[in-house]
Amino acid sequence: MKLFSKKKYYFECKSIGMNCGFEVKGSSSEEELLEILRVHAKSAHGISQIPEDLINKIKQNIRKM
Numbered sequence: 834m835k836l837f838s839k840k841k842y843y844f845e846c847k848s849i850g851m852n853c854g855f856e857v858k859g860s861s862s863e864e865e866l867l868e869i870l871r872v873h874a875k876s877a878h879g880i881s882q883i884p885e886d887l888i889n890k891i892k893q894n895i896r897k898m
């Protein structure tokens with residue numbers, strides 16, 4: 834039997850200085866997490882397209898557990 838650890842990805846909006854309590858918990862990949870954030874950024878922050886530098890900032894603040 835193979836043992837593999839599945840890391841989960843967490844992100845909180847406030848970690849990049851947003852005044853927002855939104856958090857993504859337990860995404861199975863960075864891509865999935867970013868996809869959720871794209872939807873959230875649009876509906877909650879009016880950002881229809883997240884700029885590259887913000888993406889980088891988000892990636893730096895993604896926590897893996």
Ligand SMILES: [Zn+2]
Pocket residue numbers: 846851853854855873877878
């Ligand atoms: Zn937010």
